[in-house]
Amino acid sequence: MIVPIQLENSGSVQYDVTIDRLPTLVFNTKVAVITNPTISAYHLEKLLSKIECSDLHVVTIPDGEEYKNLETIERILNELFGKKLDRKSHLIAFGGGVIGDMTGFTASLYQRGIKFTQIPTTLLSQVDASVGGKTGVNNSFGKNLIGAFYQPTAVYIDTDFLKTLPKREFSAGVAEIVKMAVMFDKSYFEYLETVDFTDKECLERVIQRSVELKAEVVNQDEKEAGIRAVLNYGHTFAHVVENETAYKTYLHGEAVAIGIVMANTLAHELNLIDIEEMQRVKDLLVKHALPVDYIIKDVDAFYDKFFLDKKSANNKIKFILPNGLGHFKVRDNIDEALVKKVLKSFSKDK
């Protein structure tokens, strides 16, 4: 199945997200695959057997968020210049979100922009990172603070690559799927409550719907001026959780699961979601072995960290909240005391 992506606002960019067995990819240019040792050990041979091109290179970068920085980007760029890639050359991102973000960013920078294809190999990157064109790296001030909006020319999602994905990472992807359902589509949420994720066809349908929903949002708001912020549901809290735990305790999707539960608690205080709906979301997260508890040690310190987030323009915190299942509300005027009351319910002295 194919989900067509069309971005009206930036010169009518168009590309397809293909959810299927990876087809043979034919290029009449130089191609460089950017990957990491983990995914290449399992799947590089298969990938290379599917690429036809005039000259093929593989650039391997270390696996892990801690290498997602400008230094690694410069290393990749130097390798590509060393291999004499030109303006018509093509990059292929082969890995999870880190590889996708860094390959897209590198493609945007190389001679001011060459084409790239995404082949995401984690559930998280298949449903989330491969659509939307957000590319970039971290620095000492935070995650994804440096980057570009840059769209791939094609995305291929092959669920066979997920067979070697650790169970915990699979679940982390489910958190982003739940996020999309709660924000935008109640019947999709209900489908998620019953579906068997181990069935290939069902999983493809789950991914398809998530990609479709994200594509709709991105189509409306490529540069995140408005509605795209809704994709940060759960993330305002998650970023602080990740920061407090030095990005070591939780996978991003796990922190998002905690953040979703926190956001729902705040939404409930504002009468936007009832107890029963809140519980259904929590149950779905728990069913996928996602964490839903987190002990906040210092409520004031946690609150202050909201302002480190790059989305907090002009010192206002924008909370993305569910408004029943399948709908959302964006609020940037919530009383500090109320937010702290919610945070307190996650602390030891609740």
Place this chain on the structure above:
Amino acid sequence: MIVPIQLENSGSVQYDVTIDRLPTLVFNTKVAVITNPTISAYHLEKLLSKIECSDLHVVTIPDGEEYKNLETIERILNELFGKKLDRKSHLIAFGGGVIGDMTGFTASLYQRGIKFTQIPTTLLSQVDASVGGKTGVNNSFGKNLIGAFYQPTAVYIDTDFLKTLPKREFSAGVAEIVKMAVMFDKSYFEYLETVDFTDKECLERVIQRSVELKAEVVNQDEKEAGIRAVLNYGHTFAHVVENETAYKTYLHGEAVAIGIVMANTLAHELNLIDIEEMQRVKDLLVKHALPVDYIIKDVDAFYDKFFLDKKSANNKIKFILPNGLGHFKVRDNIDEALVKKVLKSFSKDK
């Protein structure tokens, strides 16, 4: 006077190039001025007196092409994060082409893109670098190999800043002006032959026409897929001259002057321009104290270096040649022997 820039192809980006005394600039956001010690010593006080904003910062980076690299970009980014600029903050490029290219590039990267204004202070950057959205840095493989296409929200050209510009740098800017005239507008060329560049109003008119011509080209071809390549007239040769002299002997505009003469010689071999027109171009360059001679030591080595240029996709050299004054021809099928004959005429054994 105002030259409106409209880029149809990328989401209808629009901004104005204002050629006049610098007006008071009012922002309701944080602002950071990026500049270098040379220009700030002369003009920073004047600039700061013209900016009204909520919070004003100045980031000073070392003057010179050798600092135009990713390391400096990372340093600027870190300073801006340290000053807590947010997504609504605004950068101002205050300096020549290096400052403009790096400020635009930084703006494109900061939280995936914040706004920036160009206030170019050299003739070269006023006529050339401030229009077109090419931003970026050099690396060990060559110039401007890493970057982004990113447009400013406004450009202010105040010729008063040129009063402290060294004469040699002023002339380097004239080379790019001559380039535009030869490629696109014979009557403009004739105006240049007679005009007094020291007269403020005349100089403004000269700059205006050059900006207009460049804007027309960029409007048609923002991402350099076609006609924009014509702006590289003289540059194919100039890049090799700069490379051979390690970027130390000539200012970029001076190398372009040499490159224009070389390109014209090749054009003459192809019967595209006659001796008299060739001489008029040379005379105009010489009148502005620009170099028009260069001794090629090794013709074969010089020829091979054409292929290092990032515009040489698929191992073809694209030559941009005048076709009489005011018109151009793009040729990528010129016989190697003919090119080498022309190069030889610039060598000692001519």
